[in-house]
Amino acid sequence: MMDAIKSVLRRPEAGSVLSLIGVVLFFVLFGGANLVTLVGAASWVNFAANLGIVAIPVGLLMIAGELDISIGALIPAGSMTTAILTGYYGLPIAVGIAGALAVGAAVGLVNGLLTIRTSVPSLIVTLATLVAMQGVVLSASVLLTGNASVALTAPDWAKFLFGQLIGGSHQVIIVWWVVFAAIMGFVLHKTRYGNWLFAMGGDKVSARNAGIPTERMTIALFVLSAVSATFVGICQAILFNSAQVSGGMNFIFNAIVSVVVGGVLLTGGFGSVVGIFVGTITFAIVSQGIYFTQIDRNWSNLIIGVMLLLAVLMNQSFRDLALYFRPRRKQGLPREPANP
């Protein structure tokens, strides 16, 4: 029994699961939230899905030792590109979607190329593209349409795929999120590519020496995260029938908090998709579920801060547990110090 508990705790997502349970218990016990209402509510699930689609690739990048914050500008870039192409120029929605994804791919490519070709840390590279893309989106929007907000109407099939409200409350992006998480979980934990990401985050030079195409992997990851961010923008534009140049900046920190709460090591080399998934849910419940409690909404950021710290502390001790874990240790044999 103890072994079973310990083997669960050794997993990267252990901290995030405990955080989730802790937050829900706190809301139910001290906030007077009704557990059934809370679980059945659409608001936090919608929030989690939009955030989660960005958080997964950000988490994969973090596992590989990189950081992408340009996603903050790429969500409005995605929705504005769709809205300008479709709503303003009247092109088919498919063109708008393709255009938005292409913008994401292009920015991701730039991020990736700059990261591997220069010695500039990816945090700075993507900070630059973040700010630059904000400027591009605003200028392009004003230049082309004379407005910072553009309306669009999407045909039924696009509404169905990207902007549907299932049961009148749950956004269809939830389905995309779950499918995306399942695919990426498979890739990270079951294929060799996942192993490559962990190796890259562990030691990039050794990973390259071992024959891993680290540069191609890095570019692919940056393209994935940028495209995912524009995808969220596309879904929002189609759902709300309009797009604004602002917004998206919250996603940066929300995604990073979700990923770190989810047990991904900030310096790379350790983490799991399940952890990122649960971390995102935890974050969403704190920021949206608080409306279902008697706790004043203004406290939610305090809770997030405390939770982040506790989760990271937990993750750290669980990681040590994993490091020094020794199964079936023979009795009588003195345990040597791990590192003399």
Place this chain on the structure above:
Amino acid sequence: MNDKPAILELRNVNKSFGPIDVLHDISLRVRAGEVLCLLGDNGAGKSTLIKTLAGVHKPTSGQILMDGHPVTFTGPSDAQGRGIATVHQFGGTFPLMSIGRSFFVGVEPTKGWGPFKIYDRKRANEIAVKAVRDFGITRIDDGDRLVGGLSGGERQSLAIARAVYFGARVLILDEPTAALGVKQASHVLRIVNEAKKRGLAVIFITHQVMHAMAVGDHFAVLIRGAIAADFRRGEKSREEITDLMAGGETMADLEAQVEGYLETHEGHPPSLQVLEGPTAH
């Protein structure tokens, strides 16, 4: 033994970076089943020599020969492909990866087909654990354990076992015992002997004469990019080497440099320091 052709040989190798001569007229040879001990400090050009052997640097002049034939390494992967493996001081460099996963990094065994080809964890673990146990490290029995949880000696052994498994013929060990305690170091020396017994050519870089004496067949002392002393096992007794090291002016110089080396090499390289985090406390 002297008749056997050297697996790897350097002939009058010079290496300069711009105006700075780092290696001067280096001639070395290492045969199968032989351990060549290289003594020297960082400024002596030891790392440049290792990198030249490992294909990172190309010699400015002189020849590298493998099995008697001149070769030019196009890069580290070329040298690796020809069977030259370098194991660095801290062995496994992926502390948060499992033994099985880090053993097969880059060459993961897979099962299944097409897009559903999945990493074969069970097989990777079995092979990795067996490879290490064959080297006498019987305490490793679970491939799911993380590399960072192993002792320094076990990590070195894992890295050496990995190199041997992937067909290394020449093993370059860069200060394998420097960060280890007495017991752990003897562990590694046993592994070096085992590798030698299996017919590998081993180049053992160290500044600890006792460790060198324990396994070496052939010794070379590197000072300021040149070989200052070159002798075989038995040609000099331990006392003579100690005398040489204590009495000779160049050796006194060397000792001073070795002191400096100890100073500068006690810490980890920055990128490793982060990875080695858990070992700090």
